[in-house]
Amino acid sequence: MSIIVPELDDIGYREFREESEARLPKDAPRWSEHNLSDPGITFLEMLSWLSDIELYRLNRITPKHLQKFLALLGDHYPSARASKGMIVSTEGVSSDIKIDVGTAIEMEINQRKRVFRTKNRFCGNPAKIDRIDVFRESELFISRRVDSGEIEPFYAFGEEPKEENFFRLILNGIPSKDLNLYIELDESNLPSYNQEWRDDYLWLQEHDSIKLEWYITIDDVTYWIEPKEDKSLNLRYSGMVSFTIDKPISSSAKVLIICRLKNSSYMIAPFIKNIYLNSIEIEQSEAIVERITSSGEANQELTLGHESLLDAKGSGVAIEVESGGKIESWRRVDTLQNSKEEDRDFIYDNTTQKVLFGDGQRGSIAPYGDTIICKYLITRGESGVVANRADSWTIKGFEALNFYNPRGINGAESIPSYERRFATIIERWKTPTQAVTLEDYETLAKMTAGLRVARVKAFVDKQKKNCVAVVVVPYSRGDYPMPDDFFCRRVCRFLDSRRLITTVIDVIKPIYTEVGITLHIKIHAHFDMGRVRRDSVEAIDEYLHPLRGGDDKSGWEFGRGVYVSDIYALVESIEGISCIFDISFHGEGTYDNRKKVYTIEKKSLIRSLVHRVTFEKSSLACGGAL
Template identity: 25%
Template sequence: MTLPAPQLDDLTWADMMAAIRRRIPAESDGTWTLHAPVDPGVTLLELFAYLLEQRLYWLDQVPDALVVAILRLLGLEPPHPARPAATVLSVAARQAGTAVPVIPAGTALTRDPAGQIVFTLDEDVAVFPLAEDGEVTVWTDRDRTADLRARRGVPLLAADGAPAAARFTLPLAGAHPAPGPLSLLFELDAPAASVPAWLPGAVADVPPPAELTWSWFRPGTDVSGPFAKCEDGTAGLRRSGVVRLHPPAGWTTQDSGILVSTPAATHAAPPRLLQLAVNASAAHHRRRRTASGSELQEQIDAWLKLPGEHLVLPEAAERLLEATLRLGGQEWRAVPDLTFGGPADQVFVLDRTEGALVFGDGLTGRIPHPRQEASVEYAIGGGRDGNGGMTANWVPAGDSTAAISAASLVRAEGGADPETVAEARRRAAASLSEVTRAVTVDDFTTLARTTPGVAVARAYASLGEHPGFPCTPVPGAVTVHLVPAVPREDLAREDFVAAPRPDAGMLRAVAAHLERARLLTSEVFVRAPRYRDVVLRADLSGDPADRARVSAQLTEALRRYLDPLVGGDDQDGWPFGQPLRPSALLRAAHRALGDLADVSAVAIGLDGAAPDEDCREVPLGPGELPVLRAVRTRIVRAVEPGEGLA
C-alpha cells in the first residue's frame, strides 16, 4: 500500500486565534482586558495569524524543482523528455548509370505533405537495384517462400541443438559491386520482451541464443564465401532487427544468395521469420539542425547579466529534443534541472514548449555572458505525432523531386510526449513496489522473469539446491529454473517445442541480472528445468464411434493440461514439482471429451516406464516439470450398474 501524503496545513486561522486569546490573560498578567477585534493589539494578532496560515499552506505546495531534486536524491530518473518514434524504411533510388547510390545517415524523409513529421535514417544505406516483381525466396527443409509471402511465420532453425541452416535469395538485379553493406530487415515473430532493435527498451548487448555464421552464394553455382563483416541487429535471431552484411571485394549483385548457419541451433524455439526486406534502415522522428551567427547573435546581444536568460532556437517550438551549446568557445551541456548546478557550472535546461535553452541564476547554474559568439547543435522532433501506420509515400523533406523515395516496413512506434512532473511522481510511487534486491523466493523469480532483453515466461527458485551437491541442501544456495517464452497458439504446429529450454545467452543474461541483485551471502545458479517424460494410458468404456478422433482430441487436451507454459488448472503452466495425480488427469480427460467417450481410468508412466495400473500419484522433484510424449488408449468393457453385486 502507498503511504498517505502528509498534511502540513491543518492549523486554521480560527484555531490559532482561539489559542492566542486563551493565552492573553496569562501572558499579560491580567492587564490586557479587552480581547475584542476593536482592540489594536488583537488586530495585530489576527494579522500575524493570517500570515502564518499562508506559510502553513505553502508547506504542501511542493514546487516542481523540489520534486525533480527529490527524484534524483532517491536515485530515480527525472521527468522523461520527449521520445522520438522509430520505424524501419526500405529506401529506393533511381539508378544513375551502373553505380549503386549510397544514401547517407541523417537523410531526412517525410510522409507528411506539409513536411512537419520528419524522420532521419540511422545508418548509411547502399540502395541495390531490385528485379522488377522480384521477391525474397526462403529455403529451410523445403521452399518456404509462399509462407513468407503470407506472413505465416517461417521457422528458420530447428531448436534441437543440432547443426542448422537457412538459405535466402534476394531479388537483386544486374552485376553491380557493393559500395556499402547489404542492409536487411529481419522481422521475427518474437515475444514482446524481446523488443525490436530499433525501438526504445531494446537491450544493446543482449547475448545471442546461438552463434550464427552469415555467408553468401551465387544461385545456381558453387561460388560462395563469407561476408567480411556482419552487424547483427537481431542478436542472433532473438528479436527483430536490421542485419548489415559487408560483402568482400569482388562481390556483385549476382551473388544474391544469403546463407545463415549454426553448428548448434540452441534457440529456445525456432525463430519465425515474418518479413525479410532489402535496402532497409531504422529511422527516428528526429532532425538535427545547427544554429549560429545572425540567427542567435541578436538575442545574445540583448542579454543582461540577470538570472533566467533564454536562447530561442529556430523552428524548435514544441519540438525541441536535445541540444549542445558552444558559447564563447566553451561547451555548455543540457541537464534535467538546475537544482544541483553550481555557480560556475555551464549548464542549461531545455524548454520544449518555447523551443529554448534556459540558463541558471548564478547560484544553481552559471549566468551566460552577453556579446559572445554562440553555436547550437540541436535536434527537433519526438512526441506521439510520429507514431503511425505503414505508408509507401516517403520523400526527402523539402525536396519532393529528389531521386530517392522510401516505404515503411513496420509501424512507427515508441514516440512519447514529455513526462509531466505529476506523472513522474506517480512513476516514483509505483517504483516503491519494484523488486530490486533478491532476498525472498518471490524476489528471485520476479527478477528472473523481468531480465531485460530476454523473454522468460516462468521461473522457479529452489532454496538450498546446489548443482555440485544434488543430494544435500546447501545453506545460501539458490538455483533458479527458467522456462522461456515460446509460441503456444498451436500445439500441433510443426515447430512446436514441447519442452522449452533456455538458450545459453538467456542463462547468462539472467545470471548477470541476479548477480547484481543477490545478497552477499547468496550463491545463485541459473538452470533449465528438469523435464520428465510422461506416457499416459487412457481406458475408454464402451466402443467410441470415432476412436481416431477421440484419441487425437484426448492427446491434445492432456498435452495442453501438462504443458509447462499453458498447463495446470490455472492454465499458466504446470506447477514446478507438482505430482501427477490420476484423478486430476481423469478430470481433464472428461472435460476434453464430453459426450464423445467415457474415460474410466488414466494410468501414468514416467521416464519410459510402462503406465502403472496403480491409482497413486506420481511425485516430481523440485525444479521438475512433466512433458507428455504419448497417450495410448484402449477399450475396456463398460461396467453395468449393480454388476458384481450378490
C-alpha cells in the same frame, strides 16, 4: 499504513482578522479606537491578508516540490518518448547517395508537419531483391518473388532449424560496396522481453552458440563474406546486417546473397517477415535553435522554450555565444564550483529546464548585449505516431528519393504526469534488483536481457555450499523447450551481478519425466469413440504441458505429481464420457498407491507419452469403479 497529510490552510483572512481584533483589549489595552478608518486596523487587515497568502503557499505542493521528491526517489529525468520506426525506398538507389546520421526527414501527420531524423548512415544500393529461395536438406523448399517490396513470411531455416539449411536472395541489379540488409522478423505472437541486450553486444557475439555463414555468388563463383555488423544477432531479433563487398562485379553479373545455418540452437525458429536493401531507421525529433540577448547579469538564468527534450538529462543541450560576428561554444558542466573566472561554462538544470551561467568568479558572465544561442532536440511524443503506411516522406537534400514506411512508426509517449511517475516508482520498488530470496532469483531470471524466459524454478542445492540452483525453461513454439548452454550462461551472467557476494549460482536445464496415462471409460450412446479418444488425449496433453498446463494454465508446476483425482476431474468434463472405470500410469515416475499420485522429482516437468484410452462396451453400470 499511509501517512495522513495535514491540512495547513484551515483558516482564512476573516479568521485571522477576527482573532487579531479579539486579542487587542488584552495585548494593547490603551488602543481603544477599532474603527475601519484607524491606521492600525488597516495594518491589521494587511497582515491578516499576508498571513492568509503565506498559509496558502505553505499548504501547496508545487510542481517544483514534486520534482524534488521524485528526484529523491530516483526519478531525475522526466522525458517524452519519441516514436521510432523504419522507412525504405520503393526502388533501387544510386550508390553515390549517402545520407548521414541526424539528417532531417519531413512528414505530414494530421495536417501538421513533423520532423524525423535518421539514426543510421544510409548508403544507396541500386540493386533490388527479385526472389527469395529457401533450401532444406539441399532441396529447394520455397521460392517466392518479391512484389513491390513485400514478401510472404517464411521460416529462414525451417520450423525446426537444421544445420546446412539456407536461404538465398536473388538480386536484380548490382549491389553497392556497402550492403545493408534490414531483416524484419515476425514477432507478433511472441511474448515481450527485456530489450537491453545490446548493452552486452560484444559478449553475446563472442559466446553465441548459433553460427551463420554468409556468402555472395557472382556469376556462379561463391565468396565468403563476414558481416561487419550484425544487429540481428544471428537472426534472433529484427535488425540490420551490414557487409562490405570488396569483389569486382560487372554490370551484367548475376548476384546472389546466401545465408547458411552452420550451428543451430534457436529457441524460436526465425520467421522472416521481410528483407529490405534500402532502409533507414528513424525517430521523431526536431532541432530547436533559440536566440536570446544576454542581460550581462551574474548568475543569469535562461528557461528553454520547449519541455519535451529528446534527452531529458539535457546532454544534447548546446550553448553558443555570438559577439561581434564571432561565435564561441560554451562548455556544459555539472557544477560551477570548480569553474574559474575565465571558464565559459554553464549548467543545465533538468528539474527546471533552465540554463545557468556563472557569476564572474565561478564561471564567466555572458556579456551584455551578446546573443546566446541555445540548441537542443525535442520530440512531439504521441503526435509523432504514424499508424499506417505513408508514401510522402521527404528527406532534406534528397527530395527526389521516394520512401515509405512498411510498418507503423510507434512507441511514442508524452511526458508522464506526476501521478504516473510516482506510480511507476512504486511498481519499480516492487521489482527486485538484488537476488536475496528464491522468489527474487525467479523474478530476475525472467528479466534476463534479450531472452524470452517462460518458466523459472529456484531452490537451494544442499549438495553444494551456498549454492542456489535455478532451473530455466525458454519460451518455444515446441512442446518441450530445452535451453542450450548459451541460454543458461546468459541467465547466469545476468544473475551474477545481482547475487549476494557469497552465493554460488548454478543455472541448469529442466528434467522432463515421461508420463503416460491409460483411461478405461464408458461413453454415452451415439457418441463417436474416435472423437472422444482424441478429445481425452488432447485434454491430458494440454493439462500436463510445461508452458500451458496446470489448473491456472501457466505451466505444470515443477516437481508436482499427477493425482488420480486431477485426471478424474479433467476427463469427466469431456463431452460424451459417461463414467471412468480405471486410471493407470506408466513412464519414468513412481506411483504412490496410498496417496493415489504419480510422483516425479522436484526439478522435473512432465513430458507426455502416448496416452491410451479403452472403452467399456458391456452394460456394466457406472459408479464405484475407482
